[in-house]
Amino acid sequence: MSTFGKLFRVTTYGESHCKGVGAIVDGVPPGMELTEADIQPQLSRRRPGQSKLTTPRDEKDKVTIMSGTEFGVSLGTPIGIQVPNLDQRPHDYSETDVFPRPSHADYTYLKKYGLKASSGGGRASARETIGRVAAGAIAEKYLRLAHGVEIVAFTSSVGKVNMPFINDLHENDDVKPEFYEFLNTISREQVDQDITRCPHPKTAEDIKELITRKAEEHDSIGGTVTCVIRNCPIGLGEPCFDKLEALLAHAMLSIPATKGFEFGSGFSGTTMSGFQHNDAFITKADGRLGTATNHSGGVQGGISNGENIYFRVAFKPAATISRDQQTTSYDGVSGTLSTRGRHDPSVVPRAVPIVEAMAALVIIDACLQQDAREASMSRLPAINIHHSLQGKAPKK
Template identity: 80%
Template sequence: MSSFGKLFRVTTFGESHCKGVGAIIDGVPPGMELTEDDIQPQLTRRRPGQNKLTTPRDEKDKVTIMSGTEFGVTLGTPIGIQVPNLDQRPHDYSDTDIYPRPSHADYTYLQKYGLKASSGGGRASARETIGRVAAGAIAEKYLRLAYGVEIVAFASSVGKVAMPFISDLENSDTAEPELIEFMNTIKREDVDADISRCPHPATAEAMKKVIAEKSHERDSVGGTVTCVIRNCPVGLGEPCFDKLEAVMAHAMLSIPATKGFEFGSGFNGTKMAGHDHNDPFYRKEDGSMGTTTNNSGGVQGGISNGENIYFRVAFKPAATISQDQTTANYDGVTGVLAAKGRHDPCVVSRAVPIVEAMASLVIMDAALQQESRRAAFSKLPSIDINHALLGKPPKMN
């Protein structure tokens, strides 16, 4: 479906080569200052044509708020945003009327709907994510103002090149503490300091070399994006089927070109003993509970525990490449597809703000659900919780 979320609900619209794309965002709280200037920075980070590592398609992705605000303040009504498609070249896709592109969505969309967009990837194109990023920017602003939430994603690997304490995590006793310190301090400005969006200089240089080689070969390469969410409120997540990490996985794997998701210790956790993997509790100076390690990734029992939430998303090599590929046409006859168009040799750097946006949508929706539960609870007569915990009937105050 084209909608995501329950109380904070986002519906995106538009195809890669139609007149424009955008979103309807329902559930934005009233009374928050909001203009295009709050949304545009993330769209600019996502847009094509940024640098030599991305597709040369030149879209400015200038956003317009169509509804839901007045005098720069949210009304609580649905916010409509729109971004025009300006740099279109439908003729680049004439061969896809004959050949379904290998590993792209041409064949599956045709089988599902009985027809497909005649140019570009249609709804399967990353162009659709503009609506997500715009909605995510709105959610992120509210989360920052209401809770102090910080969300930072970065390119952690491209091909076989990876940041040291990401790739060495399963082999090094020092990698986990180094990762925790990094997650505590990484900022978006650090990520954007290099066009690769990798905040580790030596790794960034190696990544750019790999991407340049694949671009020269008219090929593509995949990689991973790691994301951290700091200052997330405790108690978010809706067990059993909408656990926070489950909804986060849903959100991330809905992004085009994703092929994998791991949360906290991820697959490396399967190699650890329980006593090593468990996160012992301690009492912080402010009186709240914390954990000395964070293999749980900030979520236990499907509910946020107040520690940093972190996860990693795998992106495949872009399916559309400029090399001749032997494949079959829609009649099953073997032939050669010489794909045209303008495409990313590696999607990872542009995926960073998309990952941040989807993370914002998940946390925003979960926060509104928890606030609604607390508001409902506050209407009831108060009870002595400690009395109830002793196995006695709740004592009304």
């Protein structure tokens, strides 16, 4: 379906080459200052045509809030968001009427619905993510104001070019202290200093060279985005099917072109012993209970523990490439597909704000659910709870 979330519900609409795309956002708390200026920066980070490393499709992606606010304040009613498609070229996709693009959704959409959008990728296009990013910007503002939450994503690899201490994070059963410090301090301003959105200068230069080469070869290349969520409230996520990391995995793997999700220590954690992997509890400088290490990625038992939440998302190479490919038509005749559509040689730099948006949608929904639980509990008459139920040692 096209709706995400339970209390903070986002429904996206629109196809790659229709008149416009957007979202309906229901469940936004009333009384929050909200204008297009709160949403536009993230859409501008996501938009096509922003650098030589992205698709040349020239869309300004200017957002308009259609409903749900008055005098710049949220009313608590559904917020309608609209972004027009201005630079449409549906004729660029006439070949896909004959041939399904290899590794794209043309064939599966046709088999599922009995028809498909005749131009671009339809709902499988990255244009669909505009509604997600706009809704995520609203969620982020609430999380920042209400809880001080900070969400920062960045390009951590493209092809075989990796940021230091990211892809080999848990090799030799040791997490370098600079990694934790990096997660504590990395900012969007630092991420956006380079068009690759990789905050490591040497790696960024190598990534630029690789993406440029693939573009010249009329090809594409994949990569990974790493994301950190700071100051997340403790207690988010449900114990069984809606564990917080499961919700984040659902959100991230719903983004177009994703092929993998790794949380905390991820697959590297399988090479460690329990003694090495366990995050020992300590008293932090501010007096709260925390952990000395963070192999858990900020979540234990499916519930946030107050540490930084971090994860990595894998993106495959873009399926649409301007290079002749031998394939087979819908009616089973072998032939050559020559695609003229504009595309990203690597989707990774533009995926960064989409990952941040989906993370924000997961966290705000979990926050609102936990707020509802705590508010309903607070209305009950006080009872004498046994100390062991509250995690306290009995008095002697």
